[in-house]
Amino acid sequence: MDLSVVIPLYNEEENVNELHTKLTETLNKLSIAYEIIYVDDGSIDNTLKLLEEIQKNDIHVVVLSFRRNFGQTAAFAAGFDFARGDIVITMDGDLQNDPADIPKLLDAIKDADLVSGWRKKRKDSFLSRKFPSIIANWLIGKVTGVKLHDYGCSLKAYRKEVIKNLRLYGEMHRFIPALASWYGVKIKEIEVIHHPRRYGTSKYGIGRTIKVLLDLVNVKFLHSFSTKPIQFFGPIGALLMVLGVIIIGYLVWLKFSEGVMIGRRPLLLGGFFSVLIGLNFIGMGFLGEMIVRVYHETQKKPIYILKKILGPGD
Structure with missing residues (x-):
């Protein structure tokens, strides 16, 4: 298996079919062996039902369904555990990330271990999403020493050996580049497309800022003192x-x-x-x-x- 694409979904029934259509259009042009791992994070709408129909008609699709909503970090962790590809790409399921960027990520990771997307022209509210993100990116870079423009972008590519050595908890999916830096990986950042959300509402707001800050303290401690407390x-x-x-x-x-x-x-x-x-x-x-x-x-x-x-x- 050359490529695994891991996508967490929570109440995204309006986006599922269009997302899968765009994904397959892009991936079928690459002429590589691939799989798409959809992780249903305990959705209470028709997301899982739609995913089941997609899986029946596409042998490339794997569906993981949680018994309840465990959160985005748990969804990524489950996808990583089941991923078989040499390269693993993650992205959101709300159509704000564009599958058309996947070839760019695959090209960039040829001379890197981890490629992180940068939503330079981000299509979100400034006060509720972009401003807190700017502060968080600066703070995470200062604390961890791994400076990226956009830690919160889910569109990333990893070599298999990078994600197989990680254990994720809390809200730590956004800190994967910092956690992976402990292994001495080479990290690149590239600009990616970002679309405004057309359907549904965001499941991740400013309310999780405190959780992120607490996890940042945890990451700093684990990064610097986990083997020498x-x-x-x-x-x-x-x-x-x-x-x-x-x-x-x-x-x-x-x-x-x-x-x-x-x-x-x-x-x-x-x-x-x-x-x-x-x-x-x-x-x-x-x-x-x-x-x-x-x-x-x-x-x-x-x-x-x-x-x-x-x-x-x-």
Whole structure:
């Protein structure tokens, strides 16, 4: 299988047939072995029924149906698990992404591991969609060090070995380029077409911004400290302990050099709490180290990713 196209759908009955027609028109011109994986994310309209009819008439189609709405990240994860293609392309099912961009993605990934679409001329509301996206893209780039114009664009292409090593949770599908960067992948970004939504309504609004921010913190921690938690918790704990010792030492000096009563000073409690909290942080670091070792050793999880092996028997 050369290509897998993964498309999550949630209540998109107005778009399904037109989407499939445009997809097959584009893919049949490529003369490659392909599959289309539609993931019905617990739709409560006729989306699944339409997908079942499409699958009956097209051997290239695979339909995955969730028992309930699990979200876009879960839908992408399911599609990745079932994808058989050497290249995996993801896109939205609302006709805002254009299947005509698929050949451009395939051409771009010839010398890359991951190609991300950039909706430079985005056809969405500025206040509710484009402005929050601008802020989010800047923030994600700053925190992760992987700078892209458009993290939120679902139109992306991946080599199979990139997505097969990923485990997605929460709203992490938008952070795949940042997560994949840990493996040392080569990332490219290309401009893609973006159409205004003609049918239905968007299922993803500004209300999930907080979830994205929390997942960003999670991604930063996993990216930098997932195999060395003591290096995150340790310095914080040590700093708090040093601060607490300085405060207590200062108060003890006041007590014995100037006879000042320190028992009722809030600063004394602050010093003791600083030491205790510091000890707790260091303790969390040690616990984290033990958990990491249990996780990697019992499940045989690697702490490295090989790109290739050269030598006898390669």
